Amino acid sequence: MTTVSATRPERMTRASAAVRKPLLKVEGLNKSFGRTVACRNIDFTLYPGEVIGIVGESGSGKSTLLNCLSGRLAPDAGSIAYDLRRGSEDAPLVDILTLSEPERRMLMRTDWGFVHQNPRDGLRMAVSAGGNIGERPMAIGARHYGDIRREAEDWLARVEIDIDRIDDKPRVFSGGMQQRLQIARNLVTRPRLVFMDEPTGGLDVSVQARLLDLLRGLVRDLGIAAVVVTHDLAVVRLLADRLMVMWRGDVVEAGLTDQVLDDPHHPYTQLLVSSVLQA
Amino acid sequence: MTLGMAGRPTARIEVEGLTLASAAGDILVNDVDLAVSSGEIVALVGESGSGKSLTALAILGLLPRGIMWRGGRVRLNGTDVTGLAGPHASIRGRQIAAIFQDPQASLDPRWTVGRYLTGQFRRYGATSQRAARAAAVDMLARVGLGDPARILGAFPHELSGGMAQRVMIAGALAAGPQFLIADEPTTALDVTTQAQILDLLEDLQADTGLGVLLITHDLGVVAEMAQRVAVLYGGTVMETGEAADVLGAPWHPYTQALLASMPDLAQPAPPRPISGSPGDRLAAGTGCPFQPRCRDAIALCAQRPPSVVVSGSHRAACHRSEPRLPHGFGGDKTQPQTSGYPLPAAGTSSAERRHVG
Structure with missing residues (x-):
């Protein structure tokens, strides 16, 4: 045992605390629509900087699970505890369902991000690209025009959009550019947790590859934790550290992404993996 | 048949x-x-x-x-x-x-x-x-x-x-x-x-x-x-032939790049994107529509490409008369920045492309 305790702290240099504290802890989450059970007894824990695929x-x-986790839908039962870091670094996790509306809104604008499948759901199509990026900083008090614009320019560059396009409205952008702008808009406040719903759905393969590359880089560089919902196994293979496979409201298999995909145990996971067509 | x-x-x-x-x-x-x-x-x-x-x-x-x-x-x-x-x-x-x-x-x-x-x-x-x-x-x-x-x-x-x-x-x-x-x-x-x-x-x-x-x-x-496939880009057939030939030994730079940009479930290496978006193309009829995004573009690509017979019914519309080393098929997928399709920020590709047209 002594050897274990001696090597452990070295391996965990990335974690700030000696004991890793979860960022999000979900317990016994249930959600039904009428008689249809959408989520049944979901439990999982997400650590800072970790990407989990569903x-x-x-x-x-x-x-439904993603909408419950992100506070957009109230679950019927269960708790969703998040590390708000209220007061001190080691403050206990807080159930987001107990937060007041202003507190939850603040959380969504600062510490969380949500990347929608359809960029139209996540962008303001009638506001310039720069304005889209500036909205979140402005919502939490940024007022200096020059600073906001500089920040927007910085983020456009990070998501590989030409800075000359800063005053263009997103509706004239291609699908891939809109999706990259949506990512910039979400990451500008340096959230610690980002929810993504089919982030590459509806994009052409050649464009999807670029977005995946970008997401991978940003998530790793900024140490963002993410919950990625997708039906595309190749996407989770690239993005996610861990994987949960859902079938009819249940998590039927969970584990390290490579493990689950290379050695699927549940019959549904086996069917899913074997259904993927490769060129 | x-x-x-x-x-x-x-x-x-x-x-x-x-x-x-x-x-x-x-x-x-x-x-x-x-x-x-x-x-x-x-x-x-x-x-x-x-x-x-x-x-x-x-x-x-x-x-x-x-x-x-x-x-x-x-x-x-x-x-x-x-x-x-x-x-x-x-x-x-x-x-x-x-x-x-x-x-x-x-x-x-x-x-x-x-x-x-x-x-x-x-x-x-x-x-x-x-x-x-x-x-x-x-x-x-x-x-x-x-x-x-x-x-x-x-x-x-x-x-x-x-x-x-x-x-x-x-x-x-x-x-x-x-x-x-x-x-x-x-x-x-x-x-x-x-x-x-x-x-x-x-x-x-x-x-x-x-x-x-x-x-x-x-x-x-x-x-x-x-059994057979025709690959279209910008309204033009880029490559056509038996599916096994076209996918197994793609000849046209577009087909090669498209295959390399597909995420591969079997290996966690990142796919290689094609720069630009499918909207970037030369007006059909003037030149190769893929020219603005093509890594291998040469000056000639601003002219209408000929149909090259690769083998049997396998044909490609490209000015390049010999097949380039196929991208993504040499097992070098792990170094996308050096051998893949570079992102536009990487400078070299846009510089190379600018002398065209």
Whole structure:
């Protein structure tokens, strides 16, 4: 045992505290629509900087789960505890369902991000690209025009959008550019947790590859934790450290992404993996 | 492909020099040649805006308003049926059927499946309502829907996506067509359902000797299904040939880049993106449409590329006379920044490209 305790702290240099404190802890989450059970007894823990993928077919409950986690939908039962770092670094996790509306809104604008499948749901199409990026800083008090614009320019560069396009409205952007702008808009406040709903759905393969590359880089560089919902196993293979497979409201298999995909145990996961067509 | 399967005569759709333009005069489909024989699955693959769906609609004579026919012929078994107009209108549905991407949108939400299917069979020859209903029950069983009686009474919203697509296939096959044009038939479906629908199409095709023109953006689907493939970009056929040749030894830089940009489930190495977006292309007819995004572009690419015979029926439209080292097939996928398609920020690619045109 002594050897273990001697090597452990070295391996965990990335974690700030000696004991890793979870960022998000979900326990016993249930959600039904009438008699249809969308999520049944979901438990999982997400650590800072970790990316978890949720895969499953349509109707498996993965999007409902994401909406519950991100505070957009109230679960029927269960708790979603998040590390708000209220007061001190080691303050206990707080159930987001107990937060007041202003507190929750603040959380969504600062510490959380949500990347929608359809950029139209996540962007203001009638506001310039720069304005889209500046909205979150402005919502939490930034007022200096020059600073906000500089920040917007910085983020456009990071998501590989030409700075000359800063005053263009997103509706004239291509699908891939809109999605990259949506990512910039979410990451500008340096959230610690980002929810993504099919972030590459609806994009052409050649464009999707670039977005995946970018997301991978940003998530790793900034140490962002993310919950990625997708039906595309190749996307989770690239982005996610861990994977949960949902089927009819249940998590039927969970584990390290490579482990689950290379050696699927549940019959549904096996079917899913074997259904993927490769060129 | 010489003898018809299941005792049917061999039929053939030939598209020659199909050229379509928008009302503003932009060429959307440029000089596309394509042929589908009964008993084979031919894939038309491309990204958005490549003209693959327009090509299908042109064959069906269903071009939306504002699309101008600039040239080209469609022949069915040697007869010119371009536009399926006038005396040829009855070919659509009877000899050439079609299914589309979103089955739920293709079905009338107010009609039960039974009303739709019996209507199809009445229209295509069933002499009585009773006979049409019996044929509908048979057909539902053939497309793999158990409990046909229940399905016949169901409305589209009560069906899952996979069931709705099976119903669409049943309706399309009601007239016993020789050809089926399937425009992204599985794009809206889950992977597991996609696999089932593709299996069904393959079985039906083998059973009935149907010729299938499969339109898709998914190279995985092409590899699984098609005997032959045409790769479209910017309305132009970039590469065509046997699917195994085109996907196994892609010759055109676009096909190579497209394959390299696909995430590979088998290896966690990142896919290599193609710079720019599918909207970046040279106006069709002036040069190679892929030139603005092509890593291998040379000055000559601003001119119309020749059709190079790679081997047998494998052809590519590219000025480069010898195949480049294929991207993504040399096992160097782990170093995307040095050997892959560099991102535009990487400088070198845009500098290289600027001397062109």
